[in-house]
Amino acid sequence: MLSKDELARYDRQIRIDKIGEVGQLKLKQSSVVIVGAGGLGSPISMYLTAAGVGRIGLVDGDKVSITNLNRQILYGTDDVGKDKVFVAKERLKKLNPYVKVEIYPTWFTDIDIAKNIFLKYDAVIDATDNFQTRYLINQACVSLGKPLFVGAVGRFIGQAMDVSPHETACFNCVFPEKEKEVVSLMTERNLSEGIIGTLVGTIGTIVASEFIKFTLNIGNTLFNKLLIYDLINNEFSIINLEKNPKCSICGDLNK
Amino acid sequence: MKVKVKLYGDFLRQGPEESIVELQDGSTVEELLKHFEISERNYIIILVNLKRSWFEGALKDGDTVSIFSPVGGG
Numbered sequence A: 001m002l003s004k005d006e007l008a009r010y011d012r013q014i015r016i017d018k019i020g021e022v023g024q025l026k027l028k029q030s031s032v033v034i035v036g037a038g039g040l041g042s043p044i045s046m047y048l049t050a051a052g053v054g055r056i057g058l059v060d061g062d063k064v065s066i067t068n069l070n071r072q073i074l075y076g077t078d079d080v081g082k083d084k085v086f087v088a089k090e091r092l093k094k095l096n097p098y099v100k101v102e103i104y105p106t107w108f109t110d111i112d113i114a115k116n117i118f119l120k121y122d123a124v125i126d127a128t129d130n131f132q133t134r135y136l137i138n139q140a141c142v143s144l145g146k147p148l149f150v151g152a153v154g155r156f157i158g159q160a161m162d163v164s165p166h167e168t169a170c171f172n173c174v175f176p177e178k179e180k181e182v183v184s185l186m187t188e189r190n191l192s193e194g195i196i197g198t199l200v201g202t203i204g205t206i207v208a209s210e211f212i213k214f215t216l217n218i219g220n221t222l223f224n225k226l227l228i229y230d231l232i233n234n235e236f237s238i239i240n241l242e243k244n245p246k247c248s249i250c251g252d253l254n255k
Numbered sequence B: 001m002k003v004k005v006k007l008y009g010d011f012l013r014q015g016p017e018e019s020i021v022e023l024q025d026g027s028t029v030e031e032l033l034k035h036f037e038i039s040e041r042n043y044i045i046i047l048v049n050l051k052r053s054w055f056e057g058a059l060k061d062g063d064t065v066s067i068f069s070p071v072g073g074g
């Protein structure tokens, strides 16, 4: 049930025929864990909190630094030096006290840490900033059968895709994991490319919308699709993907 | 024939952000990649006029080719 106060709070989205009170209740009953409380995690967690997702997990072992502030809008100047997820929880609680925010100030140093957290949620959002963690999250989701929503950025380019394990292409089907050294080199290069804050805003809200549509079972989603956004040229492209039967993570040989 | 080429991400190391390349008629994406000395064949997404293309895809005069690497930041 939605209280009178909740009905008022969500009025503008309940008015949309495809959402309604039924949809709002679905959102309230849903849960999601967001890995990464940075540039992508900021808009994703804020919009999902405002939209009334019932329970949101937030994973990040990092502290706020001054170089985060051009894009990580969860944090303010006074937060520099503080643990991200604790600041984020306060901010999100203020935004919407009806949402349960659960925080994990940790790094995914091995897959079991990820799995133990993911088990408690309907779905997972990959909002991390490095390829190593992206492969680990993908593997954990495939092994648990948890739907995964991926957002990623570099320079002026953003990418997003959804994964339904064993049914649609996983992250590893599209970009098969390479040797450790290559993966860390890719992360390093990506970091050195830089990121403009508005880009994580665009990609973050796309990923948050994907989770909402998935939960409400409405519209078209990015399962078996990769969205590429080129901010500098205003170009959006969506390409079709296919599950790779030989994928080392989700391939039929690895069931 | 002439095609417009846009390089993104890692591939910015192989050439300018945007350029016009003159190729022999009937050339494919593969030949364009060789022109830029791009050897990567896995971590690469190629769009021709914003539609996905593969290495053997034939190019024609006036095409715009966008060459992407995966991004991983957040």
Ligand SMILES: [Zn+2]
Residues within 6 Å of the ligand: A169, A170, A171, A172, A173, A174, A244, A247, A248, A249, A250, A251
């Ligand atoms: Zn796969």
